[in-house]
Amino acid sequence: MRCAEIFGLGLLGSYLPYMLEGAIWTFALVGGGLTLGFAMGVPFAILRVYGGKGAKAAIDAYVWVYRSIPLIVLLFLYYWGIFPVILGVKLSAMATSILALGTRDAAYETMIFRAALESIDPGQMLAARSLGMTRWQAVRTIVLPQALRIAIPGWTNQYAIMLKDSSICFALGVLEILTRTRYVTISIGSYFIPYLIAGILFIILTYGGTKVFNIVYEKVQIPGLVGGK
Amino acid sequence: MNSNIPVLKVENLKKSYSGRIILDGVNLEVDKGETKVILGPSGVGKSTLLRCINMLTLPDSGKIWLEGVELTNPNTDINKMRQKIGFVFQDFNLFHHLTVLKNVTIGLTKVKKIPEEEAIKIAASALEKVHIPNTLWNKYPAQISGGEKQRVAIARALAMKPSIMLYDEPTSALDPQLVGEVLQVIKELSTAGMTSLIVTHELHFALEVANELLFIYNGKIVEQGPPEEVFANPKHDMVKKYIASIYSRKG
Ligand SMILES: Nc1ncnc2c1ncn2[C@@H]1O[C@H](COP(=O)(O)OP(=O)(O)OP(=O)(O)O)[C@@H](O)[C@H]1O
Numbered sequence A: 001m002r003c004a005e006i007f008g009l010g011l012l013g014s015y016l017p018y019m020l021e022g023a024i025w026t027f028a029l030v031g032g033g034l035t036l037g038f039a040m041g042v043p044f045a046i047l048r049v050y051g052g053k054g055a056k057a058a059i060d061a062y063v064w065v066y067r068s069i070p071l072i073v074l075l076f077l078y079y080w081g082i083f084p085v086i087l088g089v090k091l092s093a094m095a096t097s098i099l100a101l102g103t104r105d106a107a108y109e110t111m112i113f114r115a116a117l118e119s120i121d122p123g124q125m126l127a128a129r130s131l132g133m134t135r136w137q138a139v140r141t142i143v144l145p146q147a148l149r150i151a152i153p154g155w156t157n158q159y160a161i162m163l164k165d166s167s168i169c170f171a172l173g174v175l176e177i178l179t180r181t182r183y184v185t186i187s188i189g190s191y192f193i194p195y196l197i198a199g200i201l202f203i204i205l206t207y208g209g210t211k212v213f214n215i216v217y218e219k220v221q222i223p224g225l226v227g228g229k
Numbered sequence B: 001m002n003s004n005i006p007v008l009k010v011e012n013l014k015k016s017y018s019g020r021i022i023l024d025g026v027n028l029e030v031d032k033g034e035t036k037v038i039l040g041p042s043g044v045g046k047s048t049l050l051r052c053i054n055m056l057t058l059p060d061s062g063k064i065w066l067e068g069v070e071l072t073n074p075n076t077d078i079n080k081m082r083q084k085i086g087f088v089f090q091d092f093n094l095f096h097h098l099t100v101l102k103n104v105t106i107g108l109t110k111v112k113k114i115p116e117e118e119a120i121k122i123a124a125s126a127l128e129k130v131h132i133p134n135t136l137w138n139k140y141p142a143q144i145s146g147g148e149k150q151r152v153a154i155a156r157a158l159a160m161k162p163s164i165m166l167y168d169e170p171t172s173a174l175d176p177q178l179v180g181e182v183l184q185v186i187k188e189l190s191t192a193g194m195t196s197l198i199v200t201h202e203l204h205f206a207l208e209v210a211n212e213l214l215f216i217y218n219g220k221i222v223e224q225g226p227p228e229e230v231f232a233n234p235k236h237d238m239v240k241k242y243i244a245s246i247y248s249r250k251g
């Protein structure tokens, strides 16, 4: 009984649903961030591999900048600077967070997908061109479908990383897992159990999401393609 | 189409790689229905020549015509012209992520914009010509043998109904026991009238299939003629040595 009091176990029922809701927010942050990162990273990588000199330099600069800035700096920069001051738009903390996570993820996805594109045997492109495909047709129908499959493990990794990084968004007060955990600890005056639950929630999200990625990877697997059987 | 113009004409073709001259003025013609075989030691530029012909490698100078259309003219739609040039690679280059059937239909559906159903019919006929049974149609390249892969690659090129087939050492990557089935298919196609330009080291095959042999050395065609003549009476030293070396290798 005393033990339960120290750890705030008795209050568990009152704050657990509140924390679980945080998991949904965390998941939304990561879902949004990954989608944005993917939507930017794939075309960036294609430009980086097949584009002209200018495009290559621009992509390299983007990757370099976004790999250099700590996520929390990026968050504040977006929230207090770039969007309200320079672009004149007031974005919610949630939207800003997704933009920060996504634009940063785009830099890493560019690298992952570039490596996948470059790992495709140049003979595939030659064969496609020899049939009369344009360069873009060959990229789209022959190289991309192979590279996308190869890149899935890299993206699985990005998911796991972003899941954890997303907790930094508590700095803007986004109601994700960490923010809610902090509120709970303050209100019940006990730390251990809420943070234990937060940790478990992250473990579950990492496990579940990774599992989904792995299932997709298996499903789209083609015999003989890298990683296939 | 004027039947007097050759299917393929190459005039004074030159190509260097970083200052090293590989092709130094190659001239050749292939007429409709003809099969010519290019021979020569390793590294003389046989692959370079074939790749220049369909402009996968850009020549430095010289001209190439396919059925009277100049491929080397920058205004020519090269993607359109490449549809008419079947290219068979040494290492097959089948599309890894596509089934056997899809490998053959993709050029038809994506490049020629032929409806899927009709493309399958054309592919079926091409696959039949290279003796690929329909039990293999849904297999992926990694699931079939090297000889089968190369025959599918030939079908892929054939399905486009090309004016000429270019083969770059089509059997060099194969285990010895698989060479025969591929050469047999190429021979059948040639005999049936497919205009072909073949790079190979299979002398016996060259003798059987070629209307003319072309020997490349030092960037030029140094000897050419009907196989019997060239073999009976080789003039160029390299050709003599080459023929001798192949025969001694085969024992
Ligand atoms: N892209 C390239 N860049 C630089 N050098 C090249 C390139 N492609 C080929 N070469 C060189 O050009 C020469 C001719 O090569 P090529 O592949 O055409 O010879 P080949 O006659 O086909 O030889 P093999 O019988 O070995 O296939 C070789 O010395 C090769 O190293």
Ligand SMILES: [Mg+2]
Pocket: B046, B047, B048, B168, B169
């Ligand atoms: Mg070669």
